[in-house]
Structure formats: structure tokens, C-alpha cells
Amino acid sequence: MATAETVKMINLKINGFPVSAPAGSTILEAARSIGIEIPTLCYLKEINEIGACRICMVEVKGARSLVTACVFPVAENMEVFTNTEKVRRSRKLTLELILSTHDKNCLSCVRSGTCELQQLCKEFGVDDPDYYAGGNVHYAFDDSAAHMVRDNNKCILCRRCVAACDMQCISVIGANARGFDTHISSAFDKDLADVSCISCGQCIVNCPTGAIVEKDESAAVLKAINDPTKFTVVHTAPSIRVTLGEAFGYKIGTNVQGQMVAALRRLGFDKVFDTDFGADLTIMEEAHEFLDRVQNGGVLPMITSCSPGWVKYCEHYYPDLLPHLSTCKSPQQMQGAIIKTYYAQKLNLDPKDIFVVGIMPCTAKKFENKRDDQHAVDDLPDVDVSLTTRELARMIDSAGVYFRDLPEEEFDNPLADGTGAAVIFGATGGVMEAALRTAVETLTGEALQNLDFQEVRGTEGIKEASYNVAGMEVKVAVASGTKNAKILMDKLARGEADYHFIEIMGCPGGCVNGGGQPIQHAVVRNFHDLRAMRAASLYDADRNLPVRKSHESPAMKLIYKDFLGEPGSHLAHELLHTSYVARPKYK
């Protein structure tokens, strides 16, 4: 990295104000540095710098035409004007053109209020949305996939979804055809369910409009809540407590656990549990499995299986490497399995009458629920419905619950009381750190002096570390985002990866940046590291919890004593472990 002294500073003027920006900065960045926001639609820093939407046009003195602030580099003595009559007119006209191809059923669109196009239309006074009305191609809805719905009639071709899909090295959607007929679709316009989409949902969180949204399953949840024969149990993934608040205007990374629990009660759930329980259980099982593999010559490195996007990725793209995947179900599924067995017995309920809802940062969880290898009880899914953070926020809104005024409440017991190890599952490296806390103490039989495994923290795509544990060198790697997973998997396939244990999360940065998390405008994403801000809050929570190791959790001690026996026991295997299938790339 270049130091401050080596970076040349460029002096320019924006709207008459002097600015000094590092060489190589764009006009957009320079303007931002003095508090001037230039609107964008297609721009996503580093992943979609294509200058296609033409919303960020600004005037540069002496330039032949308007220039795109998002990609145009600053130059010495440049004079930029971001808010002239000409600029505003141009933006308005471009918006009018975009609107002429946009399905404007804004009143009930789920993105109403978070739609970037809507906001810009308001800002630039687009008073006649039909000013350039004309012929349009009508696109069929694609709701074939378990996790999301694509409506190209709302697509503005900013290609942020394509960039997100490419960033994940999946590339199942792209721009097809040409000119006015250009549209985003899969090859041969096949349904999303028929291609090797991993359901990560990164396209959704990056979509500025309602063209790509999660498949909303809140109706099924409401129905269950209102069904007197159903006992509804909800549990919330570790990261939700630090992201849900964003949907209600809280600062990014605010921990709203108490209000979240209160809100869920007010929605009418019979019990509100913490998926941290499932996470601790995962550590118990996974650490055991890992030690078993190490001691008994099992397949190494072992790779985590908490992230259903990552699991689906491995099934489509690296089926030969599936034996490396831990057989542990994800925390959500473990939680559901325990609810429908142990907890059902405890309450003397027929598992059929229990409706389990997971509140997840993740769209792939919706796919995970539909896997046929996720049944602890007969043909019942472990989890009936997974809702994303966004769906929950909308349910809270529509139920008339005023989130900001809620008191802080506690999770229900006994399936709560998560440890610090569980809460950090939401950040990349968290599972690894949690597993290390347990595995190291198990192997050495001694209490760890320092519980913070800094080497595996942080937002870098791939992190590697090596630990000397009881005389044995344990090499670990952590990857987030399937692009980074691919790097590790290729290394593994070539026989060049001598790790023992790998943590992989499907989304870059892990669950805090999952495809089910609250929408943040690109303007926010471009200038803030959402991943780091949300993760920091999880590490704070970890630090402040009384128990920070899964194996020391009273809830774990109880469940093994009461029900499961030992980690890796026959019953544990039956309920908490799963299998994988090779999936074709094409259907």
C-alpha cells in the first residue's frame, strides 16, 4: 500500500469549492470527500464500474459533453459542476427514459421506500412518469427458484446483479440480446431453478429496484400464527440482532436483540428462541467430527457446512470434493431438529403441530429448507419457513408494531442462552474461531488464555493461520464469498491445500453481508464497509457475554445430558447430521 507521502494529491474545484484528492480518485469520490453526493444507479465500487446508467453525469469545464463522475478520474485544475441546470435536466431526462421501460406499480412494490430509482425520481422532480412512454417488451415473471423472484419488467439494466453474480464466480445471470431487447437472464432464458444458481441472494441486496426480490413467505408464517392448532416457534440467526435495526432507521451495526425478541412476541409467535443455540450445537458436533477425522484418518481438510449457499455451490461446482464437507447440518436446521424432537417431547406436542420459523440473513436458507435430507422427524422439514431479515422487518411494519418504542426482552429458554462463540457465527471467521475455542481446549485439556483468534477475523476474502495445539500443527483457512471459496477449492483439487480445517461462507464477509439482510443503497455500500461495521457489533456482543465457549454453555450441557448423550452419538447423527448430493451444472 502506498503511504500518504507517495500518493500524489490532485487539486481541483467542485462547485467552486477547492478539493484535494489522491491521484486516481474519481470525481464521485472527490465530491464525496467534501460532502457532495453525486447520485448513481449502476455504480458499485470495484465490482460494477461500467458507467452505464448515466445518472452521475456532471459538467466539467472544457469537456465536450457531460462526464460520468463514477469513473472519471480527477485531474489537476479540473473544474466540476455537479448541480447545474444542465446536469439536473439531463438526469431528469435519463430518469424519464428509464421510467418509460419500468413497471411502475410502486404503490405495493416491496422495494417502495428502499427503491433507488424511486428516490432519484423524487429528488429530480420527475413529475410525469409517462413522459416518454412507448413500446416495451413484456417479460415473464421467474419465480421458479426457492429463494427469489425475478421481474425483468422492473429491471433498469444497471447490471449490479450481474456484477454480484460474477463477483461470486457463479455467473448464471448476465446481459443477453442487444439494444432495446437487452435483458438480464440465464443462458437460453432458462428459469433460475434450472441453472446452477446457489441462492446466495447477493443479486437481491445489490438490486436498486424491485426487479429481484426474495420470495416472500411471510403469508405462510402469518397463517401458522393465526392457526390455533399450530405451535409457532421462531429463532433468529446470530447476525439478525445487528442488522434488523437498519430497517428501522438505526445506525448500521446497532444491536437490537431485545427489541427484536419483543417484536417477535408481538407478532404472535409462541416461543422466541436464539439460533445461537443451534450454533453452539454445531460447534459441539463439528469440533467432535473434526477431532474424529484428525484422529481416525478421515477426509481432511474438513470444511464447514453452515452456509447453504456455499453447500449448494460445492454440490454444483465441486461435487468431487463433497466428502470434505462436514456432515453437520447448519445451525438453523439443528435448531429446528431439536425443536421438533427434544422440545416437542418436552412440551408433549406432536411435531406435526409445531411450525418452526427461522429468521435468517440468508436467502439460501429457503432452499435449504426444501432439501430432502433435512428431516429429523419423518417427512417434516426441520424448519418450515425461513424468513430473511427484510421479510421480518416488513412483517413487523405491517403488524403495526412500532419497533423503536419496544422494550428489550429476553429469548425464551431452554433453547437460547447462546455463547459468544455462537454469536460470532455471523461474521466470516466466526465459525472457525468458535470451533478453535472448543477444539483447542478439548485437545489440550487446558483453558485458553486468550479467546480471540485475531488471525481469522476481518473482512479479507481468504485468511490463513496455523496453530500449535498440544504438539500438533493445525492449519486452517477461512474464506468468504464463493469467489474465494473457488480459489481454495481449486487449490484443494490440485492437491496443494494442506489445511486441516476450512471455514467457508457463501457471502462475502459472511452472514452479516448475507443476501437476506436489509437493503442499503449503493451510495451507502460504496462508502461504508457494511461487513466490518456489522461484524464489529457481533464481536462486541461476544466480548460481553458471560460464556464465550460452546462447550461451556449450560444449554449444551443440558441437551447432551438430557437428550443427545455425547457429541457424535448415534442420536446426534440421526438428527443433526446430513448428506450431500452432486448437482448438475445444467438441467
Place this chain on the structure above:
Amino acid sequence: MVKKISKIPFEGTPEQAQQLGAVIAQYKHDPSQLMTVMQKAQVIYGYLPYEVQVMIADGMDLPLERVYGVSTFYAQFALSPAGKYSISVCLGTACYVKGAQGILDRITELLGIAPGGCTEDGLFSLDACRCIGACGLAPVMMINDEVYGNLAPDQVAPILEKYRKTA
């Protein structure tokens, strides 16, 4: 420009697969040669159906969507087979100002297909193209490799009839 995806079942021969395999083997280390491979594949198969694009994607180790995106961007790539006689009416400027649209309209009327289409019997496919470089003969059309110049709309029917008879 939306290309019609053929619904005719794909029938590739082992010889064709072998030829394409050889092409891929030659270029697979250079992803920038994707279009070259696609062009050669189209020579082998006549068009680029799903099955052929899958072979190319796998062979070149590229996402299928990338191949498809390229195939739908460039006018040259076909997603459905051409007719036995492929008619191209030049709509270059020189031909247009000399009445090429009238030629195209007449063919459309006679064959009952729009540009980009193929007759049901598979005999004729019709395309409008941009300047085949025979501006001196404007307006012109090509049927397979044969060039017909200085056309008037009423000359079209007898020319098509000639092909229909020899078919």
C-alpha cells in the same frame, strides 16, 4: 434483436462432436478465442443450439451464460438452423435508397416469414443484412452464395420459384 431459440430437437453426429472437440482443444487455453470457437462451431453445426453451447462452455471452462450472452449479442450467431436456401436482402444505405425495403417486403409477403424467420418446410430463411459490398448493383440480395443485383420487386417471385423447383 431477440433471437429465436430453435425448438427442433438437436441432432448432432459423433463426427460433429469430434470436430468441435478438436476446435476446443486448440483454443481452450485462451478464453479470448471464445468467438473463434463459436464461429467454427457454427460452421460445423449450422447454428449454436443449447447442446453445442454447453459443449463450448465446458470445453472453454467458461460460464454457459457468458457463451449465450455472446451468441445473442452478435448478429452472426444463429440459435436456430437456417433454411436450405438462406436469403439475405441487403439493407445497406445504397440499397435502401434504391428501394431494397420493397424487395424485402415482397419476399416477406411471398414466403410468409419475417426477417429472422424460416419457412415451415425449412426451405427458405430470410434475413436483412447491412451492405454486402455490391453497392454498384443496388438493390441486391443473396441466396446462399449467389448474388442478385439491380432487383425490382416483381423479379423476386420467379427467382424464389427457381429455387423451389430445384429443391
Place this chain on the structure above:
Amino acid sequence: MTLNELNEMQTQAKAKLTPGDANGPAIRIVVGYATCGIAAGARPVLQSLRRELESLGLQNVLVEETGCIGMCQYEPIVELYAPGQPKTTYVRMNAEKAARVVHSHVANGKLVAEYTIGAATGEAAEGEILPLTETNFYKKQRRIALRNCGVIDPESLEQYIAMDGYQALAKALTQLQPGDVIQILKDSGLRGRGGGGFPTGLKWSFTAANQADQKYVVCNADEGDPGAFMDRSVLEGDPHAVVEAMALCGYATGASEGYIYVRAEYPIAVKHLETAIAQAKERGLLGKNIFDSGFDFDLHIRLGAGAFVCGEETALMTSIEGKRGEPRPRPPYPAVKGLFARPTTENNVETFANVPQIILHGAPDFAALGTEKSKGTKVFALGGKISNTGLVEIPMGTTLREIIEEIGGGIPDGKKFKAAQTGGPSGGCIPESLIDTPIDYDNLTAIGSMMGSGGLIVMDEDNCMVDIARFFLDFTVDESCGKCSPCRIGTKRMMEILDKITEGRAEMADLDKLEELAYHIKENSLCGLGQTAPNPVLATMKHFRAEYEAHVREGRCPAGVCKALLNYVIIPDACRGCTACARVCPVGAISGTVKQAHIIDRDKCIKCGACMTTCRFGAIEKK
């Protein structure tokens, strides 16, 4: 190859080409065998020549294929070189005529005057021979880029070398520094012939100034203007000129690899390029250590696949990389980050074709031609409503009137000139009032058109300017890559407004909307395609506003082109009642009894015009 070997080869090759030379043929015959020549029927002509020569047992007559001679209208063309005679140009040949030329001219030295160009154009008195160079079509031309087209066998390296081929490269590699080459180009005033007219020497100097592990030279041979074909002609007729120029560019800018991106629709050009590259490699004119200078240069061909936008330099490079040919924002400019993210110099075929001549003969020769800011010559593809269609290369500064009336032979069928269109879909039209404008980059831009790649389409009173604007916009709508919003959506909306106008559904407010949109697209589009796409509309609106208004206010197409505004009517007095029209009418809209005036039912009529072309008595008119 060494410099000495090159010179030796040139001497020998020259002799072999010269009729009457001890080492040359008795007579040399060339047949124009470019795409247009073949389309017009050159193949049977060539076969006939060979067959007749053989049947007469005539030895030592060299019959060769050559590139485009430039006069499309008169293809197939055969030219005959005999000692002591000016070149004889036979036009509109067929197999029989070719046989007669062999029997008469070749065998007996008797020229067949009635087949020659002078007779065909009517410029020569009966029985007299007018050399091609003295015809109106030719005499104002100065051939630099096209100098070898129609002269040499494009598949012969020797013949290229005979015409000073590779001497410029030899000179540069043995006598000049890279900076000298760039300076000569700067001094020559050569500007890019592909459209924008950017100074070539300056462009090269930008790439030269950047350091990189690899740099590239790219030749844009994706000639996209649907009315221009000079690049195809150069590649078909003189491919080595481009190869040599690209090597020169590589030397000047520090690039060791080049790519030629050529339209797949140009199979002959591709074949000739492949031959030329293979020959150059074989003789060491490409490859390692060329002329023992230590300079390495290699060339690759990539085929385009039908996308006009790939004429835009960044789109072209993206396409060479095997992707959808979508442009990307500049900066970074290709000189900094071009092909494969390396510094790259891109020029089109015609630009390159000028380079060897400039380097060989020096900047002053070239700069002596043309106007103050546009030096040298420009090739135009003359087409449309003009007597002599074809390729002409004229000094910059020639007026449009000279091109149309003298070189082009005027408008056929006694029709009146209406406008000339330059710059293709990116350009505009020039009305009669501006016909005396000397043609160069800046003048064309000033009058709302642009040089473009050199398509020059002439329109007469029968052409509707709204329809022409619609034609070009239809093209850009079709060819818009779809990446940026203003071009993708805006051109489509403009097209819809033009549809309304040509169908009589528009209001005057639509004209304002059209104009507003046109300026918006120009100002806001990502690449040159969008930035220039509205030009045909803006130019016609500027010069032919009345015609637009006639469509809108009166629901009338003054030129009688826009179908929806037309009615076919039978003039009762002229109709003989032959029933021919009623029989051809595809929708049964014509009724009447035999030998009595017929009538067209307006409601049924689909305005196909079949009746009018069928009527032998001129009894049907469009109103």
C-alpha cells in the same frame, strides 16, 4: 529478409510485371476480382479469358485476379497492359466479350473500342479509346490508400514488393528511430480515417509514451457503415499495405503484437489477409528480428460477428477479448489501458493504408494535398442515386459538387439532387445549398454532418428525408449495444416518434420532443455510437424541416415514400381496362370490368405498389 534481398526481389518482381520486359509477360491482363466484381459476374469472365487464351495457344500472357478497380457500376472490369500502349480498360464484361477481347486485342492487337470505359461512359467518340485515368470518374482522383487496388494481384507478395512494398518498413527499421516515425506522421497531418479524425501521429505518441510489459496494435477492419466498403477494398486488394503499416506502428509505439479485427462478412478480405500474413511471416517481414533490427512483430486475425458498435475502439477491444462487444467508459484511453488492459494503438484500415506511403515519401508530399487541417486524400464509397457508383479517392478539399457532378456523373434519370449523406448512421445530410462546401473533417462537422468512414450516398427528389432519418435510426436502434440508458431507450423512443411522423400520427409537439431527445442522447451516451446516433435526425430536421412539417401538419409525404401517407389511384383516362393490375393485387383491392377504367378500394389497399409496377400504361399514380 535483408534490405538487399528486398531490393533484389523488387527489381525482379517489377520486371515480371512489365509487359515486354525480357523477364516479363508479353501481355498482362487483370480481372477485378473483389466482392463486387465477383458479384457482378467476374468469374465467368476470368474463365473465358483463360479458356480462349489456351484455345488459341497464346503463351506468355499473364492473367491475374486483382482487387477492386473502383467502378462498381462498370463491373466486371478487365484491364489489359501491353507494351507501348496505355492500359486498356474493358468494362461490363461477360464471357463472350472476354473471348472477343482475347481474339481481337490479345491475338491481333486490335482494341475492342466499344467495350472500353470511354464508350461505356459516352466520353469517348465512337471508335476512340479513352484511358481510364482520363475519364471524369478518374481524373480528379489521387490514389494513395487505394494505389495498389486493381493494380496488383493481392495474393502476391512479390507484386506488392514490386510496388515499393515493405520499403517503408525497411527504411524505418534501418534508418529511423521510433520517435522519427511518429514525427513524420505528425508532420504529414494524417488524421484517423475511421470517423473521428484524430491526428494519427499524436495517437501513436500517446501509446509510445506509456511503459508496459506488452503493447498492442489493433486494426479496425470492422467496417460498419452500411454504405461504405473502402476498407474491404483495401484488404481485398492490397492486404500487405495494412500488414506493413501495422508493423510500422508496432515499431513506433513499442508494440510487438497486433490484431486485425475484420468483419466475418468479408471472406475474401479475410483470405487475402491470411495469405499476406503467412507470406510476410515466411519471408521474415513479420516475426523475430525484422530486417536484422532486433524488432519483433506478430499479427493475429480476429473475426467480428456482426455488431456495428464494435467499430467503437473500446467495444472492438472487448470483442477481441472474446466478450460481448460493449464499449467501456474512457478514460482510461486505449493508449493507457486498451486491449487486454495494455497500452494499445487502434486505427482503421484506410488510415493504416496511408502510412507506408507517408513514411516512404516523407510528410511534405502527403501534407501538400488537402486543406489546412485535413491533409492527404479520402476514399469515398459513392452510392445511391448517382450514375457512377464506386470507390473514389480524392484530395481533401474537393467539393461535393465535383464529386457528384463530375466524378459521379450526376443523378441518373434526369432527377434532381436532393441531398448527400456522409458519415453513415453517425453522420448527416448535406442539402443542395451546401453542395459547394470543400469536403474535409472540419467543414463537414460544421455543417452538421461528419466525415465518418466515407460512405457518400446521394439522394434525389424521390427520397423522403424523414424516411432516410428513420432508416438510419432503425439501424442504430438495431445496433445499439444496450449498455447505457440514453442510447438503449432514447433511440427507441426517437424511432417511435419518427414512426408516428411517417405514419401521419404525430403532432408538432412531437418534433420538439424528438429534438430534445436527440440532444440528450448526444450529450449523455456512453460511446460514439450513441453520441452520434441522433445526427441523421438532427441534420434532416435542420435542413429539411419543411418536409417534417408536411408529414405532421398535412399528413403528406412530399417525396411519395411514406406508405401510410400514400394512396394509389387509377387515372381513369389513362386506364385501358387491361385487368393486369387487378390480377396482381394481392388483396383484391382493384375492381372493374374489362376495357373499362378500374378503381382501387382505399380501405383494402395495402400500398404494396404491385399494381403500379405492373401497369404498362402509366395509369396508376401515388398521391
